[in-house]
Amino acid sequence: FHYRFHPLFVEVLTLVQSGVIGPLLHLRGNFSVRIPYFAGSLRHEAALGGGAMMDLGCYPLHWVRSVMGSEPEVQSAECIRSKTAEGGAQIDVTMQARLKFDNAVVADIGCSMADHLSRMPDTSLVLEGQHGQIEVNGLITPHLANNIKLTTADTERQCSVPGHSTYYYQLLHLQDCLQGKAMPLTGGKDAINNMQLLDQIYQQAGLLSRGLCRQQRGRQ
Template sequence: MGTEPVRVGLLGASQIAPLAIIVPAGRRDDVEIVSVAARDPERAATFATEHGIARVAATYEELISDPEIDLIYNGLPPVSHAPLSVLAMKAGRHVLCEKPFAMNAAEARDMVEVAQRTGRLCVEGFHYFYHPLFARVMEIVRSGKLGPLIAMSGAFDVEIPDVAGNIRHDLALGGGALMDLGCYPLHMLRHIAGSEPQIISAQAKVGRPGIDLSMEAELQFSGIPARVSCDMSAGVAIRAEFEVIGQKGRLHVNNPIHPYLGHQLTLGVDGDETIEQVDGQSTFDHQLDAVVDEIRGGMAVSTGGADAVANMEAIDAIYTAAGLSPRGL
């Protein structure tokens, strides 16, 4: 692409877009938000005015077909991730797609196949992965300081009210605690283990039909027992953490998802305990760094392709083990 800015079009006037892409882009001179489309054109126009976006497309399809756009940010509900991301890649656009990648693993495989065929980038927005904190976690695990791993756990709990228009409580749109929250600790533990999980059991607390308000899943990674839990029930306290236990030590991280808002890494080895904070920008700034770098021919991003498919396969398997249907099936 040379030195021209990466021009971004937004699918959806979503609440997450300012934090995830608009503000990070505004801190750089090599990325420009040029257009937005929403289901409601008036809402798109208001959103564009609020955020200084020059153009408003009448439809999603019009935005995707705009030859002056290089990267599509897909911040729509999961039901729209696969169809519109595929359409964008076929039109020659790269895609940064919010998590979860798709409604189910079959859709994820279709997205990855199109990305490979078109030579376009299709990234799943696991922004936490690109912050230096997670690189530090991986450094500790790979160093062998903890010894052979013997157990892991990860949790993400946030109250998400069941109010009109909230997609997390809408089965048809891809709602559910595991889809919105549990996908994070699942993704973390997969990377820490360096292998894919076997689902031993899963138990959900159900709200609306088919919607998991909470989920607890027992897994094994190459024989290492692990637990993933998430909860969006009314009144639940905010919790975001994971723990890795080895024969020689223990690693615990508080707030691995938004570490720039404050976090703590606690490492205990052979009776000695240290506490660290790892400097960095917002996770979304680091994610945009990685996406722009690959668009310009740099290092490949890690949260797309086979990784995205594997995370959706595990999500599908957890839903099945809990007696619920994977989304869209």
């Protein structure tokens, strides 16, 4: 996940860990952008891993996991299915899911690739704590525009974090790892955990996991 290496997300983690908003209570993450259907679109083919949750929702899911540093349980999920894509009964155009972490922190994540949306992506994360709130925008393309708004009982301030694209910092980290100057942030288990949660969200929403969609297609 390229976003994880940008100074914007590093700053978000620094603010949370500083305790400025107190213990976290509720997290909200969203990634929505218009992705119209066309013949052959892999995002609209379930057997190829299509669906809004797979393409977009995997990011807010990873945001909340990275902030919390632990794994949640999927409490509920609901979706809007495609009416145009071939096999659209298994394609989620919009998905909403509720997660719960061990310390009773709740996270609501959402995503959509519906036709009525703007081509300008909404990539937002809101972290609500006992003493304040952090609102972040621009997590996927922070080099184009980003904003952090910190609100507490005593203050309200906003800032943007300068920098290059997320991929630039991801590549720098890879270089440091290859040169022995750094260790990978996460291992393969992180990707597996994210995918297992995606599977559970699909199941809670009444859809097949993308792996089962692929198996089903192979038997046809």
